[in-house]
Amino acid sequence: MPFVSYREKNQDQNQTRGDTMKTGFWRNILAAMLLGAGGLANGAEPIKIGSFLTVTGPASFLGDPELKTLQMYVEAINAKGGINGHPLELIHYDTGGKAQDAVSFVKRLIRNDKVDMIVGGTTSGDTLAAIPEVEKESIPLISLAGGIEIVEPVKKWVFKVAHTDRMAAAKIFEDLRKRNLIKVALITGDGGFDKSGHEQLLKLAPQYGITIVADESYGNKDSDMTTQLTKIRGSDAQVIINFGFGQAPAIVTKNLKQLGITLPLYQSHGVASKTFIDLAGDAAEGVRLPAAALVVAEQLLDTDPQKPVLLAYKKLYEAKYGPVSTFGGHAYDGLYIAVGAIQRAGGTDKTKVRDEIEKTKGFIGTAGVFNMSPEDHMGLNLDAFKMVEIRNGGWKIVE
Numbered sequence: 001m002p003f004v005s006y007r008e009k010n011q012d013q014n015q016t017r018g019d020t021m022k023t024g025f026w027r028n029i030l031a032a033m034l035l036g037a038g039g040l041a042n043g044a045e046p047i048k049i050g051s052f053l054t055v056t057g058p059a060s061f062l063g064d065p066e067l068k069t070l071q072m073y074v075e076a077i078n079a080k081g082g083i084n085g086h087p088l089e090l091i092h093y094d095t096g097g098k099a100q101d102a103v104s105f106v107k108r109l110i111r112n113d114k115v116d117m118i119v120g121g122t123t124s125g126d127t128l129a130a131i132p133e134v135e136k137e138s139i140p141l142i143s144l145a146g147g148i149e150i151v152e153p154v155k156k157w158v159f160k161v162a163h164t165d166r167m168a169a170a171k172i173f174e175d176l177r178k179r180n181l182i183k184v185a186l187i188t189g190d191g192g193f194d195k196s197g198h199e200q201l202l203k204l205a206p207q208y209g210i211t212i213v214a215d216e217s218y219g220n221k222d223s224d225m226t227t228q229l230t231k232i233r234g235s236d237a238q239v240i241i242n243f244g245f246g247q248a249p250a251i252v253t254k255n256l257k258q259l260g261i262t263l264p265l266y267q268s269h270g271v272a273s274k275t276f277i278d279l280a281g282d283a284a285e286g287v288r289l290p291a292a293a294l295v296v297a298e299q300l301l302d303t304d305p306q307k308p309v310l311l312a313y314k315k316l317y318e319a320k321y322g323p324v325s326t327f328g329g330h331a332y333d334g335l336y337i338a339v340g341a342i343q344r345a346g347g348t349d350k351t352k353v354r355d356e357i358e359k360t361k362g363f364i365g366t367a368g369v370f371n372m373s374p375e376d377h378m379g380l381n382l383d384a385f386k387m388v389e390i391r392n393g394g395w396k397i398v399e
Helices: 015-036 060-079 099-111 124-137 165-178 192-208 226-233 248-259 274-284 293-299 306-321 326-345 350-358
Strands: 047-053 088-094 117-119 141-143 158-160 183-188 211-217 239-243 265-267 288-292 361-364 369-371 385-391 394-397
Touching: 047 060, 047 099, 047 326, 060 088, 060 306, 060 326, 088 099, 099 117, 099 124, 117 326, 124 141, 124 158, 124 192, 141 326, 165 192, 165 239, 165 265, 165 288, 165 385, 183 192, 183 226, 192 211, 192 239, 211 226, 226 248, 239 248, 248 265, 248 274, 288 293, 288 326, 293 306, 293 326, 293 385, 293 394, 306 326, 326 350, 326 361
Parallel strands: 047 088, 047 117, 117 141, 141 158, 183 211, 183 239, 239 265, 265 288
Antiparallel strands: 288 385, 361 369, 385 394
């Protein structure tokens, strides 16, 4: 019997939930009653998966599909009998993108909810803030965020499934070299993801023979970046790279068109969703970025081992919620790596589960084929990225 326990912030923390909160509350009560008549009546204790995601706020376009994916697949797994007869219970809190809340919710998941492991958070800032608590309490965490600092240096209890900012920078530079574009202008936001990506671009540029000829920044809540882009126009840049996520990259893209700047524009994997295309409109035409194969699943060769996995996820998600994004795919990867580890461990002993996550080999996910090790708590290589270009309002593989 399906069971998803979805716990929002307490009402005293967020009084604006209103009718939505009430509806969710009664739906959860009904789910619990149904489970009580099924799995638990047979003595099967639930396996508790904790999650803290950014479902509201500026990064909601990341966290919303992640939560929907977790809910959808927890229900699907439970409908097939759970894990060795044990139902999964998903316990989730919405951080709103606030790192302080992320820490509080992780503490609650561990100490009050007694979860067996955690899948989340959405953003690098939330994840990095929560890591000390996870390490102290010795509980497995599979992050859905992109920052390389999450897994480098390796932390015993922390893993991740999203492509890193370093991978994105390397993939972009590889493509620039193929096009003989070596003079680069950077423009980045002031968020944690943006700053980390900016750092990786600067670090990797010399390795690829890239010269940074302009380096501008903006606030992620800014509504106009024409001043910074005008400065870039005055440089000898051959190409522009904007590393960021949320609405700001779409504003940069539209400002470029408004200014008549025709330099090639690269974005990061942080905008690999239909939301970016919708926000940027026709200004997005020709923009390139590294992305997971999920956004171009139909374009993959039939011999690609990822293709059936991607098409199956896409079919199920889109039937319920509409267009997929790579971010929802990260939740699929994190959940199934967790489930596989629990199955191999023969239970929820945290040390055994941690060890089995680290032994993940050949897992075909939406982000790529994962091969983890004690030295690599992500397990993806650069081939996991596809270089795509936006054409006619959609994605096209260009490599």
